[in-house]
Amino acid sequence: MKFISVLSALFVALTLYVLVFERAALKSFATTGDFGSLVSAISSPEFTLTQPPNAEQSEPEDTTDVTLAAMSSGNGAAGTTDSEAQSGLPMKAGTDSAVQSELAPPKNASKTGRNQEPxxxxxxxxxxxxxDTAVVLRGRTEAARQVDVMAETSGKVVSVPLRKGRMVTKGQELCKLDPGTRMATLADARARLAEASARVPEARARQDEAQARLDEAKINNNAALKLSQGGYATETRVATTQAGVRAGEAAVQAAKSGLESARAGIQSAEAGVAAVEREIEQLTITAPFDGLLETDTAEFGSLMQANGPAGGHCATIIQLDPLKLVGYVPETEVNKIVIGANAGARLAAGGEAVTGQVTFISRSADVKTRTFRIEIQVPNTDLRLRDGQTAEILIASDGxxxxxxxxxxxxxxxxxxxxxxxxxxxxxxxxxxxxxxxxxxxxxxxxxxxxxxxxxxxxxxxxxxxxxxxxxxxxxxx
The missing domain is CATH 2.40.420.20 (conserved putative lor/sdh protein from methanococcus maripaludis s2 fold)
Structure with missing residues (x-):
């Protein structure tokens, strides 16, 4: 068992030695598969003595020292030997003119290292x-006007609906509502007006009567004063006549107030009549301008409420002649555009070209995009252009x-x-x-x-x- 352990230790040591000190030979073996060159490199005593550790990473001056050491060991000074070439040792600087010429930069190379050949x-x-430096931007067509026609009073629709897509003229009837009790209300308001009008002559007569009594009281007072000066009238009589004058003046003021009240009653009655008449007029909803119905008018029999959930919607009308082209110009180019400048556009659908003039340039930029809204008015007599079409807009500016x-x-x-x-x-x-x-x-x-x-x-x-x-x-x- 000890023998196996010793062999394992030797194998590991040999492997580490090859990886650390014989890396070049190991790479050559991995590339060519020549096991003999690896063994000869490991067993070469001259290579082992002259090659320092990490020879591949040594500086150029260290390479020269290694080469000199190899030469001093008996290989001669006349260039590198075969063993040096095989082992990958660097050559001594200045010993081989061919190597120097190969390392030198080419004669036709520039100072920056690039080839000067054109x-x-x-x-x-x-x-x-x-x-012509036209300002180019993307935009869209927009109706000159678009209005949701709403009911101003409540009532049931009694008119036949008009279908969308139909042309209407200004003042044309769109929806008609049932008057209900409004006609009776109008008659009552007119009766109140007549009654108020009749009170005016009566109030005026009362004023004239009060004025006459005041004049009589003044005459009696003057007579009492003259008699009192001659000693023919008592002071009590004078005081009585003076009180009569003051009472007459108060009666005149009351009569004037009654006359003004009668006149105010007439105005109130007239306002009541006008309000009812206006409400009756609102029963007929008409088109505010010439345009195109974008929606059907309200259906027959439907209930319209001015303050209801639907808002009393009768119809939607758009005006397409003239048409507007709307775009947003960046702040770097907005100063190139002036009111009245000629402009053209090409629609994305069909590529139709239209021309017009700039009619509006916004003075306030959009908070999010920092762009300015511009509007261009173009004719659309045949209504071939639609609202909301994408267009590429070109606006003329200085060349x-x-x-x-x-x-x-x-x-x-x-x-x-x-x-x-x-x-x-x-x-x-x-x-x-x-x-x-x-x-x-x-x-x-x-x-x-x-x-x-x-x-x-x-x-x-x-x-x-x-x-x-x-x-x-x-x-x-x-």
Missing amino acids: VKVVAQQSEARLV AKAHLLPQSALTLNDEGKLGVRIVDTNSLAQFRAVKLLRDTPKGVLLTGLAQSATVIVIGQEYVIDDVEVAVTLSEIAQ
Whole structure:
């Protein structure tokens, strides 16, 4: 048993030795399967003495020392031996001109380590031109007006319903309600008005009577005062006549108040009559403007309540002529748009094109999107456009100079910025960031380049900044 333990310990020690000190030989054995080279490497005393631990990770100066040690052991100074080549020992610096020339950088290499041989590319000579920088945004069509026609009073519908999709004109009857007892209420209100009107002459007569009595009291008072001055009337008589004057004045004031009350009664009765008449008018619900019925009108026999759960809904009307195009412009482009600017749109469904003018620009941005609402009015006499259709809107703005280039010329740099690669005066490729104005059938309109630029259109993905290129110009009509 002790013998087996000793053999196991020796095997483990040998394995660890090979893994630590003979890693190169072990890798060679794993690659080629040559077991003899592994055994010769392990049993070589010269290799074991001259190769330090972790020889693969030693610095260049340590490698030189190992090589000198191997040479001093009798292998000579005229280059490396076969055993050194097989064992993977590094060669002494300066001993082999062929090795030095192989390690030296190539003569045609640049300082940055890149090959200076020009890369062949295809480029286009482009000139900036003045283009219409339209503001492009996504939007939708919207009815000029949309109203839910509601009942203002309660009652049962007694009219035949109109079906949705029908054109209606302003003032056309949509729903009619049963008047019920409203006609009797109107007659009562008118009777009260007549009664109030009859009270006015009576009140006016009472006022005239009170005024006459006041005048009589004043005459009696004046006579009593004159008689009292001559000693022919007592002070009691004078006081009595003065009291009569004051009573007459009070009677006149009361008569005036009665007359005003009678007149107020007339106004109240007139208001009552007008209220009943207005309620009777509200029994007939009419269209507020020319438009299209979006829903059926209320069914015959249904009960409409102004304050009910349904809200007394009679019908929904929309006005589609003219139609509105609604979009939201980012704050970076809102200053490019003015009221009255020409605008066009292409509908997503069918690709139909429409034109109009900007009629509204919001002064307040949306809190969530930080965009501004704009409205464009377009004619829709034949009602071919519908409410809620998606549209691509273009709004005219001041022109700007841009380059028309093929879309294939666009590329991204290491930072993810959109741009193109140009050729400078030294025939070196350079990246230039650009801004995309819009896409056209002939290419893309870009800003951010000089007035004249040589833009790489083929091969830009195979070069980086400061790489020399061999340009083949491609003339593309702009």
